[in-house]
């Protein structure tokens with residue numbers, strides 16, 4: 001920067017700019033199946049206002065979303081539905097597992113409940129608690145944004161691996 005405050009030049013990696021835009025324009029898809037869904041709704045409402053973190057445009061279509069928030073119990077019968085929704089979402093995409101039930105089956109240690117949604121979809125951030133408070137979800141969102149900025153999420157790693165494989169095939 002020059003002495004008069006004029007910016008002479010500015011350099012950054014193109015990927016960093018893209019990730020900056022991605023992390024500040026998340027389109028969440030709420031997958032609320034039980035009580036945790038109520039806490040998710042509360043986080044989106046005006047009291048906690050998730051819009052402050054660039055994630056206010058909630059979509060109920062997977063084709064218009066890039067952040068899947070799973071809040072609640074996922075039964076085995078529901079697992080293929082969750083996977084289909086994930087597969088239909090735009091790439092790159094991210095997943096937050098909200099609450100004990102989504103993350104580990106919670107108190108439902110039975111054959112009919114998935115013992116963690118990471119057996120169905122790749123999870124980037126877990127929110128502990130039963131139910132987690134809205135503050136917990138906001139903290140998870142900030143952690144996710146941090147990981148997106150650093151390119152550390154599952155989706156971004158897959159994207160890089162795909163590029164490397166394609167580049168290797170062209171040699």
Ligand code: SF4
Nearest residue numbers: 035036099101130131
């Ligand atoms: S973690 Fe607790 S609050 Fe959330 S869905 Fe399970 S039982 Fe309900």
